[in-house]
Amino acid sequence: xxxxxxxxxxxxxxxxxxxxxxxxxLGAGWRVxxxxxxxxxxxxxxxxxxxxxxxxxxxxxxxxxxxSLPRNALLDKTVNRLDRAMRMLLLAAHEAWTQAGWQxxxxxxxxxxxxxxxxxxxxxxxxxxxxxxxxxxxQPTRVMHYQAQRQALDLCNAxxxxxxxxxIANACASGANAIGHAWxxxxxxxxxxxxxGGYDALCQLTFAGFDSLxxxxxxxxxxxxxRRDGLSLGEGAAILTLEALDHARxxxxxxxxxxxxxxxxxxxxxxxxxxxxxxxxxxAMSLACERATINPDQVDYVNAHGTATxxxxxxxxxxxxxxxxxxxATLQVSSSKASVGHLLxxxxxxxxxxxxxxxxxxxxxxxxxxxxxxxxxxFQIVRAPTESPVRVALSNSFGFGGANATLVLxxxx
Amino acid sequence: xxRVLVNGIGxxxxxxxxxxxxxxxxxxxxxxxxxxxxxxxxxxxMLLRRVPSPSPRPDFLAHARLRRSSxxxxxxxxxxxxxxxxxxxxxxxxAVRLGxxxxxxxxxxxYSRRFYEETLKDPATASPLLFPETVFNAxxxxxxxxxxxTGPSYTLVGDDSTVLQGLALGADWLLTGQVDGCxxxxxxxxxxxxxxxxxxxxxxxxxxxxAGALYLKTGNKSEGPPATAELAxxxxxxxxxxxxxxxxxxxxxxxxxxxxxxxxxLCASAxxxxxxxxxxxxxxxxxPGARVAVRKILGEAFSAAAAWQCVLACDxxxxxxxxxxxxxxxxxxxxxxxxxxxxxxx
Numbered sequence: 155x156x157x158x159x160x161x162x163x164x165x166x167x168x169x170x171x172x173x174x175x176x177x178x179x180l181g182a183g184w185r186v187x188x189x190x191x192x193x194x195x196x197x198x199x200x201x202x203x204x205x206x207x208x209x210x211x212x213x214x215x216x217x218x219x220x221x222s223l224p225r226n227a228l229l230d231k232t233v234n235r236l237d238r239a240m241r242m243l244l245l246a247a248h249e250a251w252t253q254a255g256w257q258x259x260x261x262x263x264x265x266x267x268x269x270x271x272x273x274x275x276x277x278x279x280x281x282x283x284x285x286x287x288x289x290x291x292x293q294p295t296r297v298m299h300y301q302a303q304r305q306a307l308d309l310c311n312a313x314x315x316x317x318x319x320x321x322i323a324n325a326c327a328s329g330a331n332a333i334g335h336a337w338x339x340x341x342x343x344x345x346x347x348x349x350x351g352g353y354d355a356l357c358q359l360t361f362a363g364f365d366s367l368x369x370x371x372x373x374x375x376x377x378x379x380x381r382r383d384g385l386s387l388g389e390g391a392a393i394l395t396l397e398a399l400d401h402a403r404x405x406x407x408x409x410x411x412x413x414x415x416x417x418x419x420x421x422x423x424x425x426x427x428x429x430x431x432x433x434x435x436x437x438a439m440s441l442a443c444e445r446a447t448i449n450p451d452q453v454d455y456v457n458a459h460g461t462a463t464x465x466x467x468x469x470x471x472x473x474x475x476x477x478x479x480x481x482x483a484t485l486q487v488s489s490s491k492a493s494v495g496h497l498l499x500x501x502x503x504x505x506x507x508x509x510x511x512x513x514x515x516x517x518x519x520x521x522x523x524x525x526x527x528x529x530x531x532x533f534q535i536v537r538a539p540t541e542s543p544v545r546v547a548l549s550n551s552f553g554f555g556g557a558n559a560t561l562v563l564x565x566x567x
Numbered sequence: 568x569x570r571v572l573v574n575g576i577g578x579x580x581x582x583x584x585x586x587x588x589x590x591x592x593x594x595x596x597x598x599x600x601x602x603x604x605x606x607x608x609x610x611x612x613m614l615l616r617r618v619p620s621p622s623p624r625p626d627f628l629a630h631a632r633l634r635r636s637s638x639x640x641x642x643x644x645x646x647x648x649x650x651x652x653x654x655x656x657x658x659x660x661x662a663v664r665l666g667x668x669x670x671x672x673x674x675x676x677x678y679s680r681r682f683y684e685e686t687l688k689d690p691a692t693a694s695p696l697l698f699p700e701t702v703f704n705a706x707x708x709x710x711x712x713x714x715x716x717t718g719p720s721y722t723l724v725g726d727d728s729t730v731l732q733g734l735a736l737g738a739d740w741l742l743t744g745q746v747d748g749c750x751x752x753x754x755x756x757x758x759x760x761x762x763x764x765x766x767x768x769x770x771x772x773x774x775x776x777x778a779g780a781l782y783l784k785t786g787n788k789s790e791g792p793p794a795t796a797e798l799a800x801x802x803x804x805x806x807x808x809x810x811x812x813x814x815x816x817x818x819x820x821x822x823x824x825x826x827x828x829x830x831x832x833l834c835a836s837a838x839x840x841x842x843x844x845x846x847x848x849x850x851x852x853x854x855p856g857a858r859v860a861v862r863k864i865l866g867e868a869f870s871a872a873a874a875w876q877c878v879l880a881c882d883x884x885x886x887x888x889x890x891x892x893x894x895x896x897x898x899x900x901x902x903x904x905x906x907x908x909x910x911x912x913x
Contacts, residue, residue, distance in 0.1 A: 155800050155801065155802060155803060155823070156731075156732060156735035156801040156802065156803060156804065156904070157571070157734070157735040157738045157739070157798065157800055157801040158571075158738075158800060159739065159742070205690075206690075208689060208690045208691040209690055209691065227809070229809065268724075269702065269703070271724070276679075277683060279760075279764070280680060280683055280684070280687075280760060281687065283607075283608075283760060283763060284607060284608070284684070284687070287606070287607060287608025287609055288608065290767060293764075293767055294767045294768065297764045297767060297768075298900065301672075301724075301726075301900070302724050302725075303724065303725045303726055303729075303900065303901040304900065307806065307807070307808060307900075307901065310806060310808055311808055311809045314810075316806050316808060316811070317804055317806050317902070318732065318803070318804030318806070318902070319725065319804065319806065319901065319902070320723060320725075320732060320736075321723060321724045321725055322721050322722065322723060322724075323671075323674075323702075323703035323704060323722045323723070323724045324703075324704050324720070324721060324722055325702050325703075325704055331721065335721070338739075338743070342739070342743055344739070358683075358686060358690070359679070359682065359683050359686060359701075362682075362686040362690040362693050362698075363682065363693070363698035363701065364698075365690065365691075365693075366690075366693045366694065366695040366698050367695045367698060367699075368695075418719040418720070418721075419717055419718065419719070420667075420708070420711045420716060420717050420718065420719070420720045421717070422708075422711050422712040422715055422716070422717060423712075425632065425699045425700075425705060425708055425709070425712075426699045433717075434717060437717065553704075554699060554702045554704070554705075554708070555702060555704040555705055555707065555708030555720075555722075556708055556711065556712075556720075557704060557708075557720065
């Protein structure tokens with residue numbers, strides 16, 4: 155039963171990560187991404203997926219998808235219908251699933267975050283409906299496969315496991331919310347293991363949308379730089395396998411890291427603009443740390459949301475300053491968007507994996523293009539490849555609609 | 568373990584704004600009148616069942632955040648406000664930590680279609696006013712702003728059955744002490760593109776729109792309005808996968824609900840399409856009690872319709888003295904889930 159829970163009133167359990175998969179414009183897989191983020195590599199290039207001639211920005215961090223997908227249980231006809239977003243999701247999930255060593259089973263919950271699912275198929279549907287209104291050719295397939303739940307079902311079919319499936323669409327916090335919700339399910343004993351993460355592919359609708367808001371930079375984004383002038387879009391997917399510590403130990407799984415805190419709050423200031431003082435962001439960071447029973451002095455690194463829009467970064471800076479207090483002066487902060495852009499519904503998940511990388515490999519991901527610190531930042535921006543001990547790290551994700559989420563991760567040792 | 572009570576219900580439907588209009592329409596038993604909408608490129612219009620304009624217009628629709636909002640956002644807010652009732656004031660004052668769960672299938676489809684049409688004409692002039700309202704969580708955001716609710720708010724995307732997952736999620740937030748109350752909303756809006764897409768699969772079905780809402784609190788909270796019903800259970804999710812078809816999923820869902828008798832009510836998800844409805848009809852063929860199918864009357868409104876089913880179940884417990892009310896949702900393309908409500912006990 156989804157309700158009432160079979161295990162209630164039990165003390166929360168520790169939640170560990172046993173598998174991680176990642177696809178970004180830096181490449182597919184942990185190693186190529188770890189090397190890229192560690193070096194501060196940037197992956198922006200002219201957009202090729204759709205026409206951007208009439209847009210202010212003409213760059214994005216596009217993923218080079220491999221020609222074939224890893225072996226899976228999907229029917230061939232289904233594989234042929236998979237869109238770009240689903241292919242990235244499948245690649246990331248395969249890496250995480252394989253690393254975790256999970257076997258097909260009923261009752262493994264899937265919790266995914268996305269903003270647009272298979273929107274490129276939805277776009278194709280509307281285009282054909284307008285241009286060839288009498289033709290239905292291909293339209294049923296587009297309707298079915300543009301829906302996010304169809305992609306999650308395909309994921310279950312690919313690895314032969316049965317959900318339940320939960321898809322959280324909280325704009326750019328979706329991926330972090332998905333992981334956080336998965337953490338809560340395991341933590342409170344609702345499930346011993348959960349597959350979770352986020353995914354989003356570039357599509358014309360969202361590109362034109364952010365361009366219409368004049369939120370896109372014509373050059374690679376520079377989070378927290380005083381000369382920042384907007385965000386850069388990217389695409390990708392990241393998946394984590396979360397397990398109760400005892401469950402992971404019983405089956406001898408390698409533990410990659412631990413999630414020790416999460417909080418979700420809502421900024422009611424405006425649909426697209428955060429409260430100038432970052433009240434909800436501050437609340438998310440504070441509450442997540444409270445649940446993790448840590449204080450800012452114990453945090454070594456913050457993977458910021460850092461979109462590089464003037465307003466977002468100012469707000470996040472205010473929130474981090476307020477949360478960190480005196481600790482801010484030496485606190486290391488950077489935004490992964492400087493390397494791979496804003497991945498929207500995938501951002502929180504990809505950034506959680508990058509944060510996990512810093513904990514596993516003890517380095518900090520730099521912002522190579524960063525040059526002039528915004529005086530609003532009381533903290534340190536990581537500007538060059540840096541080896542550093544990292545024991546506890548935060549990952550922030552904030553989105554349209556005031557969706558705010560913070561994850562707290564700890565090094566496993 | 569604390570019990571989870573339904574402390575308020577709300578609805579917006581083609582029958583009107585409020586639970587009473589929904590109840591009366593279902594009691595009438597006749598398919599609701601349809602409206603037409605032009606479909607570009609076609610001579611014949613499409614049929615829809617749309618929510619009428621509210622009369623009188625609720626004061627909260629004058630809120631700045633709702634001025635340019637989509638229809639689905641207005642339905643979401645209206646249903647939630649009815650469910651919350653006087654509790655809304657306590658939420659706004661900060662006395663109640665509110666969780667928000669909004670469930671959608673198509674979501675903000677009207678503004679999304681309009682924005683992308685503008686993009687196809689000229690991306691450089693597509694409206695920045697439309698784009699923010701296209702995100703799935705815009706309705707939840709507007710509701711949170713109206714209520715000054717700064718706690719957790721999730722927008723869940725899935726088929727119509729996801730509303731029942733939303734109930735389980737909200738109940739869990741209550742049981743783990745993360746919120747003092749939680750409003751769960753299922754909402755949809757109509758647009759020609761949505762009706763066009765539905766027609767590909769169910770030619771004779773008529774798309775409808777609106778919202779339904781339930782306000783949940785735990786049983787040990789003495790403050791607030793009296794409970795309408797108790798959430799007894801939400802079944803497991805039975806997915807439609809390569810290994811499990813709709814019929815099997817529906818049967819397993821049905822089997823997981825407690826034993827039934829003739830004094831209980833079944834709120835079914837059938838909407839009058841023979842093939843689509845078959846799995847649910849077979850699963851419940853031995854049902855001995857009363858049965859209502861709101862979609863046959865008000866149209867296929869996906870998440871909104873699933874929420875109406877729950878609203879009607881709770882309303883019936885309050886008014887008609889059923890021993891229990893069961894909700895069956897054999898969804899459009901994801902899963903079968905059921906829920907059971909019982910009268911609140913002291």
